[in-house]
Amino acid sequence: MKDHCSHQADCLKMIQLIVDGEATEQQLAKLKANLESCKPCIEMYQLEKEVKELLAKRMEKKCCPEQLVATIKSRILSFS
Ligand SMILES: [Zn+2]
Secondary structure: OEOOOOOHHHHHHHHHHHHOOOOOHHHHHHHHHHHHHEHHHHHHHHHHHHHHHHHHHHHHOOOOOHHHHHHHHHHHHOOO
């Protein structure tokens, strides 16, 4: 298990695709392989999923999520 990801930007892009449900099967397989060996990417994936779920809840309440997104994005950036 690596503590640092040398391809974090690529991982983040793929994670976002998957969380949005837009990843291809190939991308899914590639990311799954990455996640099994890459600690920061597991954390990023979980964080992205949290963001997505929070946004979904916020949208139900018709609340403005911009501040929330900014807060969580800065948490993501602090990983790199
Ligand atoms: Zn990675």
